[in-house]
Amino acid sequence: xARSIALLVAAALFATSCGQDPGSAVTxxxxxxxxxxxxxxxxxxxxxxxxxxGVRVVQRHVPNAETALRTRLVRQDVPDVLTLNGAGVxxxxxxxxxxxxxxxxxxxxxxxxxxxxxLNDLGTFGRGEVNGLPFASNANVVIYNKDLFARHRVEPPRxxxxxxxxxxxxxxxxxxxxxxTLKDAWTALPTFNALAANLAPADFFARRRAGRATFxxxxxxxxxxxxxxxxxxxxxxxxxxxxxxxxxxxxGRAAMYLQGSWAIPAIKGLEPxxxxxxxxxxxxxxxxxxxxxxxxxxxAREPRHPKEAMAFVEYxxxxxxxxxxxxxxxxIPPLRQAGSPVLREVLPYFERGRxxxxxxxxxxxxxxxxxxxxxxxxxGNSRAFLTELDSEWDKVMERRS
Numbered sequence: 001x002a003r004s005i006a007l008l009v010a011a012a013l014f015a016t017s018c019g020q021d022p023g024s025a026v027t028x029x030x031x032x033x034x035x036x037x038x039x040x041x042x043x044x045x046x047x048x049x050x051x052x053x054g055v056r057v058v059q060r061h062v063p064n065a066e067t068a069l070r071t072r073l074v075r076q077d078v079p080d081v082l083t084l085n086g087a088g089v090x091x092x093x094x095x096x097x098x099x100x101x102x103x104x105x106x107x108x109x110x111x112x113x114x115x116x117x118x119l120n121d122l123g124t125f126g127r128g129e130v131n132g133l134p135f136a137s138n139a140n141v142v143i144y145n146k147d148l149f150a151r152h153r154v155e156p157p158r159x160x161x162x163x164x165x166x167x168x169x170x171x172x173x174x175x176x177x178x179x180x181t182l183k184d185a186w187t188a189l190p191t192f193n194a195l196a197a198n199l200a201p202a203d204f205f206a207r208r209r210a211g212r213a214t215f216x217x218x219x220x221x222x223x224x225x226x227x228x229x230x231x232x233x234x235x236x237x238x239x240x241x242x243x244x245x246x247x248x249x250x251x252g253r254a255a256m257y258l259q260g261s262w263a264i265p266a267i268k269g270l271e272p273x274x275x276x277x278x279x280x281x282x283x284x285x286x287x288x289x290x291x292x293x294x295x296x297x298x299x300a301r302e303p304r305h306p307k308e309a310m311a312f313v314e315y316x317x318x319x320x321x322x323x324x325x326x327x328x329x330x331x332i333p334p335l336r337q338a339g340s341p342v343l344r345e346v347l348p349y350f351e352r353g354r355x356x357x358x359x360x361x362x363x364x365x366x367x368x369x370x371x372x373x374x375x376x377x378x379x380g381n382s383r384a385f386l387t388e389l390d391s392e393w394d395k396v397m398e399r400r401s
Contacts, residue, residue: 025056026308031072031079033065034295036265040328048315055308057081073098078300080309081316083135086293087361091122094131099298103130107314114353115334119293121357125301132298133317136331139346140190140290140358142281143249143257143264147274148175154255156279156345160225163282167232170255179254180233181245185374189360190290191229191258192373194281195222197290197356205362208393215393216386223382225283229258230377238378246270261343262294264330278345288356289349294331366399367392 032041038061045057060079062068066089072078078098084090093099102108108116108130115134124131144156152173157163167177181187199221207213230237234254243266249257250270257263264276280289297316303309315321322333332343332350349355363369367389376385 025054026305027056027058028080028305028308028312030057030059030312031065031069031082032059032061033069033083033085034329035061035063037295037325037329040325044316044321044325048312051315052308052311055311057312069093078303080303080305081297081299081312083295083297084132086119086122086132086134086296087358088122088365090119090132090296091361093123094298095123095125097125097301099125099131100301100303101125101129101131102133102298103128105310107310107317108133110317110319110335112334112350112353114355115291115293115350118291118355118357119296122361132293132296133313134293134295134334135297135316135322136293136295136326136329137291137334137350138294138331139261139278139343139349140194140281140292141260141278141343141346143259143267144277144279145249145252145255145272145274146277148252148255149277152255156277157282159282159285164228164232166255167229171232176234176254177232178229178234178256178258179240179245179249180230180237180258181240181242182238182374182377183241183244185370187242187245187259188226188230188373188377189358189370190260191226191281192222192369193290193358193360195225195283196359198283198287199225200359205359209397214386215389216383219386219389220382223376223385227377227380227382261330261332264343268330278343280346280349288354289346290358291332291350291355292358292361293334295325363393364396366396 030045032038038059041059045059048057049055073093111134115137116130119132119134120130148170149156152169152175154166154169157166170177196219200218201207201213204213204218240248245257245259246263246266247270248254250267250272252272252274261278267276280287297313299309299313319333319335322335325331326333330343332347334350360369369389372385372389372392376382
């Protein structure tokens, strides 16, 4: 009889330990902002839950993620674990003390420190804090058609002069040098960022916020080179948008595409009959690659389940998980040694730490940089563009003070 009771108790304990009672599991609220990565994170969650049978992770993805998150924050309903784009909104929320400080956690030691600095520079709650971890990086690159380059004996350019010479070679051969998509104003930002990060002073935004510099004084070279590049696009660039650009490039209708690594999955999905290549826009001799944290991982400053939330963050930040995500989403794992064939032509910039963050992430959205850039690339008036950019910046800063 005693043996039977013992067997029943053992069976009950076994069922509990195997997670048979769903009510005993801790549920984590995981806020995830990328629609194209929902299935990828579903698989990651499934693997995590297999290792942690006492934890259930509920992925929440909604349209307009930043607006949805702000609404939740107003209700003081901070998700346990979050992914966000490493841009201005992340910096604002980090500086407001919404996110955990990882600076003393071992999980913060696995990432490439120049990439971590790009994220930290957007904003932190306190000096020395680390309020988010880079999970996947992107690269602000020029995508090129390797077949067209080989056919016309053009090498990937390493200087501005070589880039313009390549554009002229293609034009003379009847090939569109750059496919441009100004119908969608934001598509001018990648080129603007690549030029601004390398041609404007490194401390420009600190000086601009202090009122000691202006776009008009620091950005003339940026706008002139931007205008020069856009003169080598196709005639209908004002009526073509991003999706049309991806398709046109995949069909071989241009030698180069002024976009970033985020466009590669869409282009590959259209099954181009040629190999894609990438290179950093060669603005200056000692150029830096503009890269952002495409996905930052963080958690609430005071999570409801701190132990379980940290366990999930640590799982996400495992090198093998980051590399698998990067392969599937055509990103770059921001590890000390990336070691990934994805975008291999620009990986040396990560390995040498020759990186710069996106300048436009430091320009408030209310300035409407996209709209101003679009108009400049239509009318070509550099002085008017930079003067209005300064004016809009000052208006936003005055409202914030």
